[in-house]
Amino acid sequence: MTYRPIFTLGILSALLVGGSRHEGYAQRRSNPQFLPYSEVGFGVGTSTYFGDLSGYGRPLKSLFTLPRWNAGVMFTRHFTPRIGVRASFTWARITGDDYTYSKSDPVTFAPQFVRNLHFRNDLKEFALIGTYNFVAAGRTPRDRPKLTPYALLGVALVAHNPKALTGRVAEGQADSTQRWVALQPLGTEGQGQPGYAKPYSLVTVSVPIGLGVRYKLSEYLDLAAEIRITPTFSDYLDDVGGSYPNPADLATPLARAFSNRAIAADASGNLFYKEPIAARTGDSRQAGIDKINAAGINTALLTERGGTSVVLPLKDSYLLTSFQIHYIIPAKIKCPPIR
Numbered sequence: 001m002t003y004r005p006i007f008t009l010g011i012l013s014a015l016l017v018g019g020s021r022h023e024g025y026a027q028r029r030s031n032p033q034f035l036p037y038s039e040v041g042f043g044v045g046t047s048t049y050f051g052d053l054s055g056y057g058r059p060l061k062s063l064f065t066l067p068r069w070n071a072g073v074m075f076t077r078h079f080t081p082r083i084g085v086r087a088s089f090t091w092a093r094i095t096g097d098d099y100t101y102s103k104s105d106p107v108t109f110a111p112q113f114v115r116n117l118h119f120r121n122d123l124k125e126f127a128l129i130g131t132y133n134f135v136a137a138g139r140t141p142r143d144r145p146k147l148t149p150y151a152l153l154g155v156a157l158v159a160h161n162p163k164a165l166t167g168r169v170a171e172g173q174a175d176s177t178q179r180w181v182a183l184q185p186l187g188t189e190g191q192g193q194p195g196y197a198k199p200y201s202l203v204t205v206s207v208p209i210g211l212g213v214r215y216k217l218s219e220y221l222d223l224a225a226e227i228r229i230t231p232t233f234s235d236y237l238d239d240v241g242g243s244y245p246n247p248a249d250l251a252t253p254l255a256r257a258f259s260n261r262a263i264a265a266d267a268s269g270n271l272f273y274k275e276p277i278a279a280r281t282g283d284s285r286q287a288g289i290d291k292i293n294a295a296g297i298n299t300a301l302l303t304e305r306g307g308t309s310v311v312l313p314l315k316d317s318y319l320l321t322s323f324q325i326h327y328i329i330p331a332k333i334k335c336p337p338i339r
Contacts (some may be wrong), residue, residue, distance in 0.1 A: 034081055037141040037331045039222070041074045043324030052240040052306045053096030053117060063319065065101050068093040070320050072125075077247055081136035085153070090125040093320050096238050099285060100176035101280040106288035107295045113288050114302045116261045116273075119183065119238050121162045123318065127228075129154030129208055140217050141328045152210040159203050162239040164258055168277045178279075183239040186255040189305065190245030200241075202233035216324070222326040229319050231245075237316040241306045261300055263302045271300060 047070045048054075054062040072090035079085065097118035102109030132151045137144045163180040190196035210228025217223050235241035250256045259281075263271050276285050292299065 005033070033139045035136070035140050035331060036077065036079050038075065038077045038329045038330065039078065039326045041222075041224070041324050041326035042072070043074070043224070043226070043322040044069070044071045044319060045226075045322035046070065047092040047094050047123075048319045049094035049096050049237065049316070050314075050319065051096065051235075051238045053098055053112070053119070053238050054101060056314055061101075066095045066326045067095060068095050068120075070322065072322065074324075076131065076326070078137065078141075081138075082133045083217045084131040084133075086129045086152075088125075088127045088129065090123075090127065090320070091119060092123045092125065092318065092320060094123060094237065095120045097278075097280050099283070099288075100281065103229055103283070103285075106291050107136075107297070110292050110295075110297050110299075111302045111304065113285075113292065114262050114273075114299050115287075115305065116278075117164070117238075117240060117305075119164050119240075120180070121160050121161045121237055123237075124159040125156045125206070126158075127154055127156035127206075127208055129156075141331065144216055144222075144225075146216045148214045148216075150212050152208060152212060152226065155206045155228065156206045156208055157203065158232060159205050160234075160235075160237055161202055162237060164239070167257070167279050168273050168282055181254070181258065183258060184236070187251065187256055187288075188239055188245075188255060188259040189242045190249050192328055193245070193249050193251065196245065197242075200234065200236040204232050206230045206232040207260070210320075220328045220330070222328065224322075224324040224326060226322045226324065227319070228322075229238040229317060232315055235315040235319070236307070244303065260305075262302070292307065321335055 046067045048063050048067050050059075050062055054065060056062070068103055069178055070090055070092035072088055074086050074088035075088040076220050079206070085187050095118075098112040102113040102245050106113040129152050132153075134149045134151070135145045135147070137148075162183045164183055165180055168178060168180050184199060184202060187193060187196070187199060187205065191199045208228050208230045210226055212224055212226035214224040244260055247256045247260065250259060261275055262273070263273055273285070276289070278285055292319050
């Protein structure tokens with residue numbers, strides 16, 4: 001595992017905290033009455049993945065196809081009436097599935113329908129995020145505004161581990177041995193084999209960017225709603241980023257099975273679909289196969305493993321929505337000196 005993401009996160013975090021403190025000191029000199037305070041919070045919401053299996057080119061379709069869940073805890077220190085810094089941990093599940101994404105129109109999305117890849121990935125995100133309130137707070141926590149919109153920008157360290165299901169043997173029924181398998185150790189694009197790239201890291205850096213609104217429920221409680229997009233420096237949250245390797249170069253039959261789930265050739269050279277049953281859902285793929293064949297699409301030309309659904313030069317990212325409750329930690333109120 002490379003330590004470059006960890007080093008980068010440390011440098012950016014130091015700059016973020018240092019800048020916030022510097023501005024905090026400057027604002028307290030101009031507004032000596034402001035009392036810094038802290039809060040703790042908990043939130044739950046949805047998680048959506050963007051990448052090779054859920055393209056940026058159709059953001060609404062990608063956003064609503066396979067939303068999953070997230071939960072997180074956070075600690076925020078408000079240094080000034082507008083600036084705060086949050087430390088948080090979020091556990092988020094993301095999912096992508098070529099069949100689910102393309103089944104409504106298998107001809108238009110033929111490259112994905114034929115490719116037939118899927119994954120799920122549980123992300124563990126440790127973030128340091130700066131917050132900026134568009135409405136300045138009052139002198140004490142109890143004087144904070146009733147409604148406060150705010151912006152988010154930060155850095156995060158993300159641990160991940162993409163997995164996929166083994167195939168099914170009968171329509172609508174799972175093989176008794178069907179299981180989720182970690183994909184990175186398999187080297188599905190030849191990673192780790194002679195002549196190929198080294199295995200991708202299971203730790204990456206991301207950049208959370210978002211907006212939120214906070215509502216003062218009582219003296220010590222706030223409700224909040226947030227949405228943030230989180231681009232990462234990894235193209236392998238989905239285990240898909242490059243080309244199909246030579247099957248003979250892969251180390252195990254399991255690696256070959258997960259590397260290419262699209263089409264194969266029989267002893268006579270005739271092409272056939274490897275998985276007529278969708279592994280994740282158990283649905284028959286035959287109707288989509290028939291439509292692609294009727295449209296005369298040459299499936300032998302659909303040879304790209306990664307990049308078939310991405311029209312912008314972006315790596316993988318995820319979008320989180322979160323509904324939160326925050327508890328304001330009581331602080332001692334310092335009276336201004338009498339002059």
